Amino acid sequence: NAGVTQxxxxxxxxxxxxxxxxxxxxxxxxxxxxxxQDPGMGLRLxxxxxxxxxxxxxxxxxxxxxxxxxxxxxxxxxxxxAPSQTSVYxxxxxxxxxxxxxxxxxxRLTVV
Amino acid sequence: GQQLNQSPQSMxxxxxxxxxxxxxxxxxxxxxxxxxxxxxxGPVLLIALYKAGELTSNGxxxxxxxxxxxxxxxxxxxxxxxxxxxxxxxxxxxxxxxxLVFGKGTKLTVNP
Numbered sequence: 650n651a652g653v654t655q656x657x658x659x660x661x662x663x664x665x666x667x668x669x670x671x672x673x674x675x676x677x678x679x680x681x682x683x684x685x686q687d688p689g690m691g692l693r694l695x696x697x698x699x700x701x702x703x704x705x706x707x708x709x710x711x712x713x714x715x716x717x718x719x720x721x722x723x724x725x726x727x728x729x730x731a732p733s734q735t736s737v738y739x740x741x742x743x744x745x746x747x748x749x750x751x752x753x754x755x756x757r758l759t760v761v
Numbered sequence: 762g763q764q765l766n767q768s769p770q771s772m773x774x775x776x777x778x779x780x781x782x783x784x785x786x787x788x789x790x791x792x793x794x795x796x797x798x799x800x801x802x803g804p805v806l807l808i809a810l811y812k813a814g815e816l817t818s819n820g821x822x823x824x825x826x827x828x829x830x831x832x833x834x835x836x837x838x839x840x841x842x843x844x845x846x847x848x849x850x851x852x853x854x855x856x857x858x859x860x861l862v863f864g865k866g867t868k869l870t871v872n873p
Contacts, residue, residue, distance in 0.1 A: 653803075682860075682861070684863075689770075689865060690865060691767075691849060691863045691864055691865035691866050692804070692849065692851075692863040693863075694860055694861070694862075697860060707860060739803050739804075741803075747792050747811070747853065748809060749794045749796075749806040749809050749851075749861075750806075750861065751806070752803030752804050752805070753803050754801075754802055754803050755801075755802070755803055
C-alpha cells in the first residue's frame with residue numbers, strides 16, 4: 650500500500666497564481682485533513698472531511714478551498730497565492746480521528 | 762479554539778539520558794496522541810491514549826493520559842541518536858469533533 654500520497658513535493662508560485670495540491674490515500678479512510686506547518690507554529694488545521702461530499706473548515710481556512718468527490722482524493726486549492734501561504738502542507742487520513750491520522754510526506758510551497 | 766501548550770520547545774541531551782516532555786491544555790481531551798517527525802517527512806504516530814490515567818509503552822517510549830484529562834506526558838528512556846526529531850502531542854476534545862489539535866512541538870537533539 651502507498652498510504653497517503655501528496656504531489657507535488659516542491660512548488661514555487663508567484664503571488665496571485667492558483668494551484669491545486671493533490672492528496673490521495675489507498676486505505677479506504679473516511680477522514681482526511683489538510684494541515685500547514687510553519688516554523689515554531691506546529692501543525693495547524695486548514696480543512697477536513699469526514700467522508701465523500703462532506704468538508705468543514707479548520708483553524709486557518711482563509712485562502713484555501715477543498716472538495717471531496719471520492720473517498721480516495723482530497724485536493725487543496727489555493728485560489729490566489731500569497732507569500733503568507735509559504736509553508737509545508739501535509740495531508741492526513743484516518744478511519745477515525747480517535748485512532749490518529751496517517752500523514753503524507755508533505756508539499757513544500759514557496760510563494761514569491 | 763483549543764490550544765495545546767507543549768514543553769519544552771527544545772532539548773539537547775547526551776545519548777543514554779532519559780527525556781520527558783509534556784502537553785497541557787485548559788480544555789478536556791478524550792484522546793491524546795504523540796507523534797514524531799523526522800526532517801523532511803510527515804509526522805508518524807508513536808502512541809495513542811484514550812482513558813484518563815492510562816499509561817502506555819512503545820519500546821523505550823512511555824506516555825500517560827493525565828487524570829484531569831487536560832494533560833499528557835511522553836518519556837523516552839535511554840535515548841539514542843535516532844531519537845532526534847520533533848515530537849508533537851495532539852488531542853481530540855469531547856463533543857464528537859473530528860478535529861485534532863496539535864502542540865507546537867518539542868525539538869530533540871541527542872549528542873552521541
